[in-house]
Amino acid sequence: MIEYILGHYNYWIVIFLMMTGFYIVISRGNMIKKIAGLNIFQVSVFLLYISIGNVRDGTAPIITEGFTVYSNPLPHVLILTAIVVGVATTSLALALVVRIREAYGTIEEDEIHNKDQSL
Amino acid sequence: MIDTILDVTLLAFIAVTAIAILRLRNLFAIIMLFGIFSLLSAGLFVVLDAADVAFTEAAVGAGISTVLLLATLALTKEHEEKIPSHRPWLPLLVVLVTGAALIYGTLDIAPFGSASAPAQTHVAPLYLEQGMAQTGVPNVVTGVLASYRGFDTLGEVTVIFTAGIAVLLLIGGRRRENQTRKEKE
Numbered sequence: 001m002i003e004y005i006l007g008h009y010n011y012w013i014v015i016f017l018m019m020t021g022f023y024i025v026i027s028r029g030n031m032i033k034k035i036a037g038l039n040i041f042q043v044s045v046f047l048l049y050i051s052i053g054n055v056r057d058g059t060a061p062i063i064t065e066g067f068t069v070y071s072n073p074l075p076h077v078l079i080l081t082a083i084v085v086g087v088a089t090t091s092l093a094l095a096l097v098v099r100i101r102e103a104y105g106t107i108e109e110d111e112i113h114n115k116d117q118s119l
Numbered sequence: 120m121i122d123t124i125l126d127v128t129l130l131a132f133i134a135v136t137a138i139a140i141l142r143l144r145n146l147f148a149i150i151m152l153f154g155i156f157s158l159l160s161a162g163l164f165v166v167l168d169a170a171d172v173a174f175t176e177a178a179v180g181a182g183i184s185t186v187l188l189l190a191t192l193a194l195t196k197e198h199e200e201k202i203p204s205h206r207p208w209l210p211l212l213v214v215l216v217t218g219a220a221l222i223y224g225t226l227d228i229a230p231f232g233s234a235s236a237p238a239q240t241h242v243a244p245l246y247l248e249q250g251m252a253q254t255g256v257p258n259v260v261t262g263v264l265a266s267y268r269g270f271d272t273l274g275e276v277t278v279i280f281t282a283g284i285a286v287l288l289l290i291g292g293r294r295r296e297n298q299t300r301k302e303k304e
Contacts, residue, residue, distance in 0.1 A: 007230025019218040027210035030200035056232030061259040071168035072243040073259040088282035095289040
């Protein structure tokens with residue numbers, strides 16, 4: 001039982017983080033908070049991949065004398081790419097927030113919606 | 120054993136930080152907690168044997184993302200998140216249903232750390248056995264990133280370039296327009 005829980009603990013926490021991020025994105029109106037939520041979701045996906053790539057008693061995939069068990073290098077490569085792309089998309093989202101603030105004077109979704117309706 | 124303890128503790132910390140980000144309304148505090156969140160996950164990546172990912176997450180996730188968020192906060196001059204007017208029952212329901220479906224999906228997944236999991240038996244052994252001989256780089260992650268999946272990295276650079284141009288178009292042009300308008304006045 002303990003072994004089953006430890007074998008799935010990482011995945012459950014990752015799902016919890018994923019859902020926390022998702023909840024922030026769909027339930028909050030403030031755009032900076034939404035982007036923080038989106039980033040939490042993103043990091044949880046990174047954790048999921050790295051957890052899947054981990055091998056018990058393995059070491060980092062750098063070939064060295066005296067080690068035979070290495071963790072899977074492929075998820076690491078994919079997530080390296082994803083982290084950098086994630087920052088690029090975050091910066092684009094934040095630039096949009098700055099522009100929205102200039103155009104509407106607010107970054108709250110409800111107020112932007114009201115302004116659009118009253119036009 | 121120590122790996123398991125660190126893994127469990129760090130994941131618990133990360134979960135608590137995420138709850139704090141959800142509950143707080145002060146945007147500055149949210150951004151700082153997000154930096155802590157990124158740094159904790161970078162620590163967890165080290166425990167999970169992903170040293171390269173940990174470097175990148177600490178530098179890019181905890182560093183650059185936090186700075187960008189702070190810069191946005193400075194430009195928008197917002198401090199507090201306003202309380203949403205409607206009750207969040209529908210989002211809560213969506214999140215609970217999705218979460219339950221995902222948990223159901225993990226019930227028969229290969230346990231964490233298993234060496235015989237499908238993810239560990241496909242191309243990874245090939246990279247580990249032949250990567251050193253074929254690319255000459257002892258760090259297999261670098262070898263795969265720059266050599267086997269080089270086009271993937273080229274695509275990544277394209278995405279960053281596109282995002283950079285888009286940010287410049289969105290913010291850079293606007294600033295200059297404001298200046299010329301002021302000069303005319």
